[in-house]
Amino acid sequence: FLCRAFAYDRVTKRCHWLSFNSLTNGVRKKQDHAFDLYEKKDYVRNCIIGKGADYKGTISVTKSGIQCQAWNSMIPHEHSFLPSSYRGKDLRENYCRNPRGEEGGPWCFTTSPEMRHEVCDIPLCSEVECMTCNGESYRGPMDHTETGKECQRWDLQRPHKHKFRPERYPDKGFDDNYCRNPDGKLRPWCYTLDPNTPWEFCAIKTCEESVMNSTEAAAETSTCIQGQGEGYRGTVSTIWSGIQCQRWDSQFPHQHNITPENFKCKDLRENYCRNPDGSESPWCFTTDPNIRIGYCSQIPKCDVSNEQDCYRGNGKTYMGNLSKTRFGLTCSTWDKNIEDLRRHIQIFREPDVSKLKKNYCRNPDDDFHGPWCYTDDPLVPWDYCPISRCEYLICFWHCQLCYTAIPCASTKHLRVVNGIPTQTNEGWVVSLTYRNKHICGGTLIKEEWVLTARQCFPSRYKDLKDYKAWLGVHNIKGKGEEKHKQVRNISQLVYGPAGSDLVLLKLSR
Template structure:
């Protein structure tokens, strides 16, 4: 027992405060065997690894049969085969497990219990061959932990000897376990940071699968998730700039050679997503703009088919549907798990809140809903559609605001979107991806909540670790010591009603309000902004050469009636959308502005009347701009904040 104790575990005394991280520790729930005030015990990786590295001299697995199925002889036994090996505390010759004490080229072996066969290889697979890779190995989850040159890999959760951005908690979908080779950045093959201070990273030697897996999820007219499987023929950016061919290196040099990324569909100059970006994209054909997302490509509908219909707003719906629009089962109304209910049979006895059937006890204008059995989603609307088309009423009430929408107008800079003018927008939020890059805008409507657009995110269930909101700066990439900057992690995403294109993003902790950070007011429900009202759009997006994209750009626009807007768009603008005029050669929102605010002034306060969404062209001369009309969804916005 004493012998096995020191073979199988690493014993760490703690006379000092220093910690020791071991790259060869098993990354599994039972890896840490014992912890107390004096010592920590960790199970060594070689004792749980089911494959070998090199010749397998350090293999400590528990295979005890040879490649032909013969049972191994005990190492301490001299029968039926006499030998000179003696088990010790260091050579791992335990019981009758396969080992390679002499570094034999055949790998781990053993003496057999067959008198006619002295010894035989156990045929333990090489780690590099145990799990093969397809394409460029982004989904590789094997256990190779050395580079092609034999260097040991650095653990992903450590920043020594090499600092890096790929922390496991930021990339939970990349399986950055232990120190295994992975491919979190869409490189040609899996790789790792090394434990050699002089060599930052190297590729790993992992076998390619002989049979190529066929993908059945390719789409051509829309894209799912991040669009890695999009194979359509859109070949220009949202602003109409032709894409650069993937096999060309001019005007932009890049590493995405079609012959290296052969499974990524890098044909012609079509929009693709070879690196796991937020959506399909391309290198552009103009030197001034390296890349652009192709957000004019629609997202494929992810709602399940409606199972029933409801009249008016569905308050009297008494059907038996018990599933959300995303297919999630509803929580029972009379239980408080996984969510504590604020609406239940006791609070609303007249609403027929039986079992877990979809109902509309609060008269939600977007239809029947339920609490869900998904711990991450308090409530959602159900797989039920309206039986017919209901009249859509918009109002023009008199409204007063007091605690929101205030700003200090003397904070100004030379700022532009596309043909914009100077301004300041303290409620405009810069949404940051896991690498810290700005990718979309948002609006702060509460100290804990930001509103943006669904087009900025791959799904309603995207993993948010590593994503954050940056507030309090005019600059896209502010200095680290800028005192007003607040960077707050995002913890939750809530998708709006199906037709809304809105998302709400919860902040990990409240934003601190000051002259650079304040919340914008929400409009009254179903309020319609009078035509010709002057409003502002703001963001850090593309300016098409008309301004500085490194600072917050603001432009003034005037509201256009929906009837006037529909003359241009041939009736395609809905009442849940609103428009502004385009003038001065095409004032409009472009890439990376999406999700940002259309703010309109009401007395002395600014009100979030619209949310910027992608259009077929951005900043196109003479083309009106279309926004989501926020007033149609104010009841949903308030409901999300109340239930959180």
């Protein structure tokens, strides 16, 4: 028995071994959400790694277009490459193979008496799709590193644990075990199946300069930032605190490899703030030897929203025209997905189709995370939309935290989002920071729990490693001596019930 694929039964949690795959003659594919099909890559891959010695695909035509002779046939050419003599090399039918791992790649004997054998025109996986810039938008099929190591699947945590889970980063192309560049490295890479080699770069062909993938080119702006600011091309050259930026082509006072030569498409001119690596916003190395990196958060966001692009409560009444998800995917029309929606909300009520116009973001099922939509991406069937809640006030009444959607009359109120420095008698207020920059206030309600606004953490899938809670401070900019300052990591988010705009943060050391 030769296993070419297996089907995983989600209900019984068992695997069924298969001697065939989706390319086997006579096999028909049928979608069934109760099963996941896994196929051995060597049998379904349409490109070759290295010399193609492991290629077991179904191409059976030579590079000049001649049909291949079957390996178990001696007509028109006699030969010694019998399937029984090369076990494990899969000399089936008349498929192109390279049983001896010779230069030139897979080949076959031909059905033409004039041409004994010829190589097949099977592309290298590294050249099926070229990469532009540093390959952030590369979505090709390369699944081996430059030293020939097979890549680890992105949805697995063995043999190497990592943070790049596909469900957390649906826009990064984490399909299967293909080489990708999700974090702005020099070029695409992957984790390997070698326990002693966590990751390596992949050898992928670079596109000619004239070729530019539209998804690679972020919308350029010069006075404000859109999204994460990857297209910012302005001339701001200080970080938020006023410290001057270090030139990108300089290695003093900080050494680095993010240079104009390594990141040719990122416009690393002078010492201007840029976002070459997909960080949260534009940044730079600083001229202060004690501060390596600083964010240029003083650059304003481009005004792309209006008052209608916010929602109240859980967004059930939202009727705006946004039709993209938080990861930039275009929404699918509701009429294409109405049956799935009916199954989703079951038999308790019928969705109000009068509100489900075109492909606009809506909340027909009272999801307390807000408006969402279906997509046409099979890897991301649906996702939430990047719509903020309409502004609410969170007020302090005589050192008691309260939440209200009603203006606080003449009582002095302090905003939780953004915020101002506290007085010394208000030290119970916690400063929540992202990469040492204050973003929100909060209240310590128990030894390891802080209460704050949900608006500060709109996504429950945030990577919390760069978020900290500062306790016992009176200056949110971190200036001056703070004798009682304590810094805690945030280990968990606990969102309030439906309709609530509060979130609990669990602290850890």
